[in-house]
Amino acid sequence: MALLFPSAAWASAYRDAINENALYAKTAASWDQGAIALVCKAAPALGLEAAQAIVLDLQHGKCRAVEYTGDLAVLEATPFIIEAEYAQWKAVIGGELDPIRAMLAGQLRLAKGHLPTIIRDVEGSKQLVLSARDIETEFLG
Amino acid sequence: MSGPLIELYPGAEQHAFAAMMAELIRSNIEDRPEKLRDFRTMRGRVALVAEDAGATITLHFQAGKLSVHPGLHGVPDVVVRGSSESLIDLSRIPNHPRLPFLPDFRSSVAEKLGRALFERKLRISGLASHLALGLKLSRVLSIY
Numbered sequence: 001m002a003l004l005f006p007s008a009a010w011a012s013a014y015r016d017a018i019n020e021n022a023l024y025a026k027t028a029a030s031w032d033q034g035a036i037a038l039v040c041k042a043a044p045a046l047g048l049e050a051a052q053a054i055v056l057d058l059q060h061g062k063c064r065a066v067e068y069t070g071d072l073a074v075l076e077a078t079p080f081i082i083e084a085e086y087a088q089w090k091a092v093i094g095g096e097l098d099p100i101r102a103m104l105a106g107q108l109r110l111a112k113g114h115l116p117t118i119i120r121d122v123e124g125s126k127q128l129v130l131s132a133r134d135i136e137t138e139f140l141g
Numbered sequence: 142m143s144g145p146l147i148e149l150y151p152g153a154e155q156h157a158f159a160a161m162m163a164e165l166i167r168s169n170i171e172d173r174p175e176k177l178r179d180f181r182t183m184r185g186r187v188a189l190v191a192e193d194a195g196a197t198i199t200l201h202f203q204a205g206k207l208s209v210h211p212g213l214h215g216v217p218d219v220v221v222r223g224s225s226e227s228l229i230d231l232s233r234i235p236n237h238p239r240l241p242f243l244p245d246f247r248s249s250v251a252e253k254l255g256r257a258l259f260e261r262k263l264r265i266s267g268l269a270s271h272l273a274l275g276l277k278l279s280r281v282l283s284i285y
Binding site for chain 2: 098100101102103104105106107109110114115116119120122
């Protein structure tokens, strides 16, 4: 069954997909920098009235927990935030947009966090995003 | 000791690639102040072209000052063209374990870049005549 992006059910499936991604486990084995939040900006035209965040608690190549929230105050305690418009997340999840290319083109933005740390772990970050492609996803609009 | 002077040329603030490279170099120097020695002696223009992202920037090093321009600005001394991933990989080459002023060409990232060069997915021009600038660039871009 396809899961709606973004939603709590999709976020839970994403946690499972990350934990089933052997390449993520390998490339992010040394990650000990804490949580990464993926923020989808509001898209009122699609019915997404407010920005939503998927906060991933990551440690050594595993996703220990996930939180799906519209309360962006949660992000104050999150060391890394990657944000994008709905259309860009859709393209990345759908496999039409490479996440690294999207970063350089400004379609995905590191809104918070130490850039060299993300670059050091860029293979892991890429696998993290690519894990989402394993979820059968239904999109708004 | 004063920090590096890195400025985004007007218009570059909205240019993700320009902002990202300015932030990367600033962070690298803050994390490893020994890179300032290279930064202060760098003179020249380096164009970085992320072909798949359709993004070009020019890094204009002026002995302690860096201006980051969107697009091509002036005549670059060194031009690096490649995929977004290759350009990011340039900053992931570790230093040589015994000769830290050189990149570790035996590292997995260097081998990956070597393949990209061989396959012409990464192209660097002007390096032979601006070797010092190229080596210093590799050190200030490096996250290590």
